[in-house]
Amino acid sequence: MSQINETNSNDFGECPIVAPCPVNAVTLTPLNDEPAVPCVVPASSPIIKVPAVLAETTIQVVVEANIPLNPAASEIKRVHKDVFLTQCKLVPVRFGEEICPGVRTVTRAKLFIEGFIRKDIEYATADCSGTIRDRIATVPFSGFADLQAGDFLLFPALGESTESKSRFINPKNSDIPRLDKYFFENNVYYNEQPYCELVSAEFFELDFSPCPVDVNGTFSTLREKVVVDITLKVLQVRQVRISSLG
Numbered sequence: 001m002s003q004i005n006e007t008n009s010n011d012f013g014e015c016p017i018v019a020p021c022p023v024n025a026v027t028l029t030p031l032n033d034e035p036a037v038p039c040v041v042p043a044s045s046p047i048i049k050v051p052a053v054l055a056e057t058t059i060q061v062v063v064e065a066n067i068p069l070n071p072a073a074s075e076i077k078r079v080h081k082d083v084f085l086t087q088c089k090l091v092p093v094r095f096g097e098e099i100c101p102g103v104r105t106v107t108r109a110k111l112f113i114e115g116f117i118r119k120d121i122e123y124a125t126a127d128c129s130g131t132i133r134d135r136i137a138t139v140p141f142s143g144f145a146d147l148q149a150g151d152f153l154l155f156p157a158l159g160e161s162t163e164s165k166s167r168f169i170n171p172k173n174s175d176i177p178r179l180d181k182y183f184f185e186n187n188v189y190y191n192e193q194p195y196c197e198l199v200s201a202e203f204f205e206l207d208f209s210p211c212p213v214d215v216n217g218t219f220s221t222l223r224e225k226v227v228v229d230i231t232l233k234v235l236q237v238r239q240v241r242i243s244s245l246g
Contacts (some may be wrong), residue, residue: 019053045241052238055152058231065139065224071216073123080120087114088196105155114142126218159189190239199231
């Protein structure tokens, strides 16, 4: 057994393994840790304020775009894609019952979205041994979705702001009102704005040259037809009461 170990050791010694492209590194020392006891304020049924999921929906976006390539391309190698939302607004169009004085549920709404698809295109040029070129393009899109009662996991809640004005009769002539005296009453409710959160994006696309080219030819325009299914959550910060566990 000892003779075999010596043979293996000699073999590795004659052919040392050298790691290429070394960088500076530090071996970390493990530190001790132990559980900490949290300080919890006792409450039988506390009220907390947290983001609540109103709906989770998938919106299909269909876009077509022409992307110029300079220098011209002979072959597309890879295309990386990401979705960015620049706007996501919920506009109520139908209301339900009151859940608190002056606060109503929203049972139907239009969800307006706006954003862009960021594409990172890697392509080869006409040279036989040329470098790979990179082209970054942003393809904008916008539209809306109709969220109905069945699409909501939890109805949004919005409080109403009211304005009223009281008029007075002229004390010297009860046939005419006073135009110089009014009583105003305003009630302003500041709502939590519903917002969106990206979950995933699934892309289906066709990229091609508008004009067919020969085997050794090049093209300077890339036409793309993209279908992307964007899944997102619609949330609103809400106050909820929870049951204390201890």
